[in-house]
Amino acid sequence: MGKDAKKTLLVPPISKAAPGPLYQQIVDGIKREVSEGRLEPGTPLPSFRLLAEQLMVSLITVKRAYAELERDEIIFRKQGLGTFVSQDGVARSRQIKREQTEALLREALREGYEAGMDDKELLDMAKRLLKEGKE
Amino acid sequence: MGKDAKKTLLVPPISKAAPGPLYQQIVDGIKREVSEGRLEPGTPLPSFRLLAEQLMVSLITVKRAYAELERDEIIFRKQGLGTFVSQDGVARSRQIKREQTEALLREALREGYEAGMDDKELLDMAKRLLKEGKE
Amino acid sequence: MGKDAKKTLLVPPISKAAPGPLYQQIVDGIKREVSEGRLEPGTPLPSFRLLAEQLMVSLITVKRAYAELERDEIIFRKQGLGTFVSQDGVARSRQIKREQTEALLREALREGYEAGMDDKELLDMAKRLLKEGKE
Amino acid sequence: MGKDAKKTLLVPPISKAAPGPLYQQIVDGIKREVSEGRLEPGTPLPSFRLLAEQLMVSLITVKRAYAELERDEIIFRKQGLGTFVSQDGVARSRQIKREQTEALLREALREGYEAGMDDKELLDMAKRLLKEGKE
DNA sequence: GTGGTCTAGACCACC
DNA sequence: GTGGTCTAGACCACA
Numbered sequence: 258m259g260k261d262a263k264k265t266l267l268v269p270p271i272s273k274a275a276p277g278p279l280y281q282q283i284v285d286g287i288k289r290e291v292s293e294g295r296l297e298p299g300t301p302l303p304s305f306r307l308l309a310e311q312l313m314v315s316l317i318t319v320k321r322a323y324a325e326l327e328r329d330e331i332i333f334r335k336q337g338l339g340t341f342v343s344q345d346g347v348a349r350s351r352q353i354k355r356e357q358t359e360a361l362l363r364e365a366l367r368e369g370y371e372a373g374m375d376d377k378e379l380l381d382m383a384k385r386l387l388k389e390g391k392e
Numbered sequence: 393m394g395k396d397a398k399k400t401l402l403v404p405p406i407s408k409a410a411p412g413p414l415y416q417q418i419v420d421g422i423k424r425e426v427s428e429g430r431l432e433p434g435t436p437l438p439s440f441r442l443l444a445e446q447l448m449v450s451l452i453t454v455k456r457a458y459a460e461l462e463r464d465e466i467i468f469r470k471q472g473l474g475t476f477v478s479q480d481g482v483a484r485s486r487q488i489k490r491e492q493t494e495a496l497l498r499e500a501l502r503e504g505y506e507a508g509m510d511d512k513e514l515l516d517m518a519k520r521l522l523k524e525g526k527e
Numbered sequence: 528m529g530k531d532a533k534k535t536l537l538v539p540p541i542s543k544a545a546p547g548p549l550y551q552q553i554v555d556g557i558k559r560e561v562s563e564g565r566l567e568p569g570t571p572l573p574s575f576r577l578l579a580e581q582l583m584v585s586l587i588t589v590k591r592a593y594a595e596l597e598r599d600e601i602i603f604r605k606q607g608l609g610t611f612v613s614q615d616g617v618a619r620s621r622q623i624k625r626e627q628t629e630a631l632l633r634e635a636l637r638e639g640y641e642a643g644m645d646d647k648e649l650l651d652m653a654k655r656l657l658k659e660g661k662e
Numbered sequence: 663m664g665k666d667a668k669k670t671l672l673v674p675p676i677s678k679a680a681p682g683p684l685y686q687q688i689v690d691g692i693k694r695e696v697s698e699g700r701l702e703p704g705t706p707l708p709s710f711r712l713l714a715e716q717l718m719v720s721l722i723t724v725k726r727a728y729a730e731l732e733r734d735e736i737i738f739r740k741q742g743l744g745t746f747v748s749q750d751g752v753a754r755s756r757q758i759k760r761e762q763t764e765a766l767l768r769e770a771l772r773e774g775y776e777a778g779m780d781d782k783e784l785l786d787m788a789k790r791l792l793k794e795g796k797e
Numbered sequence: 798g799t800g801g802t803c804t805a806g807a808c809c810a811c812c
Numbered sequence: 813g814t815g816g817t818c819t820a821g822a823c824c825a826c827a
Contacts, residue, residue, distance in 0.1 A: 358517070368496060371428060376522050390505070450805075451805090452805080468544065470811085472813080473543060473815085474815080548811060558776075624774075628777055629787060632784075632787060634766050636788070641698060642757075643697070742827040744800080
């Protein structure tokens with residue numbers, strides 16, 4: 258088995274053309290995997306080197322992403338063993354996402370008011386987007 | 393009455409401590425003024441030099457902000473005459489804000505789903521925020 | 528009869544919101560009037576002051592426009608008498624416009640080539656625009 | 663081989679003597695390269711610093727040109743990575759050129775009418791210029 | 798190394 | 813006086 262054998266990706270792919278820093282895309286991708294239960298507590302994450310190779314990014318970029326996830330206590334590192342999803346990683350990532358949801362919603366509604374929309378229009382737009390997202 | 397008497401600001405103040413580029417704050421502030429009808433079509437905006445002095449930022453920063461507003465066709469500039477709110481500036485700024493509202497809402501709802509929230513929870517959160525905003 | 532009585536405008540109106548320098552708009556407007564025969568050779572043009580008042584622009588702006596027209600020999604000034612359309616003003620203004628037509632056409636065709644259009648497409652576009660202009 | 667060896671220019675040269683802003687020449691040059699397929703989507707453009715050195719203009723001037731190209735979505739910039747031709751950059755630049763063609767054509771025909779030319783004369787002039795361009 | 802923002806000034810065209 | 817272009821530099825975030 259050669260060094261370029263196909264491997265299952267434990268984290269979502271990223272795009273260099275996408276807006277925003279690469280490390281943020283990695284952070285968001287892992288948070289999403291954890292939050293939606295595809296990465297369970299205790300699961301080991303790929304090593305810096307492996308992930309950097311899979312995503313075709315610099316090692317330092319992966320390090321920065323893992324550092325941010327560790328800061329948010331979604332993952333933890335055990336010296337010499339590797340990196341793992343923390344016990345309450347699911348809860349924490351969901352909580353962070355919930356707070357983010359509220360912040361974005363607040364911002365969206367403020368913009369809507371400034372665009373001259375009223376409460377009903379805003380709620381209708383939200384309902385429409387919810388329905389669209391289902392299709 | 394001294395030379396540093398209070399003058400009416402035609403644009404909102406900005407904060408160097410706030411996150412995000414200074415020029416963006418100027419852009420957003422003027423868009424808001426136009427969108428909410430406090431700056432009507434044809435109204436002259438303060439010159440680069442005057443606004444830079446009032447906001448205590450570099451002339452260049454104001455230039456950049458005005459350039460972005462002109463690109464969005466919210467204002468137009470005439471050499472030797474000054475800068476003015478364009479004829480359909482209100483409509484354009486409202487349209488831009490409306491699109492921004494939809495984009496933010498979409499992003500918020502996606503985050504909410506990823507946090508495990510269902511449609512009802514999301515709409516309830518939106519309703520709560522709308523009520524809070526009124527107080 | 529008061530000083531603000533209605534007068535027939537001998538030159539087309541201008542717009543401060545239109546792109547390009549004000550003096551250029553005046554120049555173009557008068558060239559068009561002469562070229563199309565509405566201002567005949569020998570006709571006196573309004574004085575600086577009168578035209579400046581009618582167009583609501585600075586006197587210096589009108590002076591500059593007249594200077595450019597005189598340079599092109601479309602009008603001539605007689606000390607103490609006023610400004611008049613020159614004898615061969617029609618021919619000259621038509622010639623200038625004809626040269627301008629060729630220059631613009633050349634530029635348009637070059638852009639079209641760079642956009643990947645071929646000769647037929649370009650001629651078809653020209654024919655379409657000619658027909659549209661008639662309606 | 664010295665340090666000032668010839669390098670292949672990825673963008674067309676500019677001229678300080680030419681009319682119009684320098685940054686516009688850079689913009690037009692790159693748009694042309696993209697439109698005609700010499701710069702393909704995904705291709706990295708030279709960095710600000712390199713291009714400024716090659717063209718012998720200020721770094722700021724190149725920045726401004728790139729900013730305008732990004733606004734037209736012909737290129738995109740990623741911090742730390744560089745500047746690239748966007749995925750639909752070819753289509754966008756062609757579309758922009760096509761619109762420019764129509765605008766110039768419209769203006770040319772209007773000038774022609776004002777010069778007293780009829781449809782046939784205008785089309786003949788266009789055909790003549792097309793033939794000349796071929797030689 | 799890359800791009801992103803901000804600053805300080807020059808000179809010119811236009812009104 | 814106005815805006816339009818060009819220059820010269822600083823400091824920061826990202827890879």
